[in-house]
Amino acid sequence: MKIAEIGTSQRTCWQLCRAKHYHAFIMGKGGNGIVPLAEPLAPLFGRCGHYALQVWYWHLANGAHPEEACGMASEAVRKFVQEQRAEMAKAFGGRPPSYIDGDGSELTLVESFLNGYASYYADDRHLDIISIEWSFTIPAEIFYDDPSARDLPSCRGTIDLVFDTPDGPVIMDHKFNQYLETDLTSRASFWPQAINYARAAEVSFGKVAGFILNQIRKPTSLRPTNGESFDDFLSRIRSEYVSYPDYNGDYPRKRGYFLRSGILPILEGGRARRYLEEQKHLDREIVEAYAGMEAPAVGEPPPHIRRNWDACHRWGAHCEYLDLCEYGYNPATLAAFQEREEVHM
């Protein structure tokens, strides 16, 4: 089977566990992999947060005041959540599972985040924005600047924000997590994502000046306290991001929510070329592993590739495909998955 496009998450997954790569990106008639049924909305906050920022920056780029842009982004997010719930209801046979924002607190949290972000980063209205949510698909021979890479999949990805500076374009990547990266300086230049985004941006906009990691913390436990009414709880959520914006802020018994790096350098020159050369070989290895194979049916076991049992439990969580590997491919284990419609990288 032919792999048409490849991105960072596919490569990372392949290096972690080949069986996981097969499940996540190959299995199924569409050849896009299978995903847990609950996945599309489980990370609701991150998805909505990304979407909220996409709309907010779009309105900023078109001259709106940050507060005005915030109102329009909130409206867009509300619609987005309704659509997502409807989609989820379809997947679950009529009703979305109750944990998917059944009480509206998740949406309130996203709006709280948006208000806090819009006021904390109001100066972003001065950014000279070149592109927002730029999805690129670049033929391999251009991406790797090598005619012999013509038979490899196109390189694909989505860059959250690119803005111009006197030193060249800068890439910004939004990350929503419960735990934030606080030690960036030593590792930043080796991030596969940053190197790939920089190369893609270089092809389209010119040499990139750097990469900004824009981190947003999701609260680990925001629940009604004893005796707190649900309305009071929602008001508390509403003020959360506005009251504690700075991750390094000096708040009593409280961590703030926003942590943005400076402009971090990206691997350059010979080291970058070496990195991309190695990545090109990795792409070829992945392509060759599936060459000559038909798109497999859902439930067809991985052909000849190894499982990495060391990767099944990491960072306190288990791999989403563990039941398939432990109990086999049967109607009971497969019922928790659906074919992926489109590969996001």
Ligand code: SF4
């Ligand atoms: S459960 Fe383990 S072996 Fe199976 S796909 Fe996941 S990481 Fe690989």
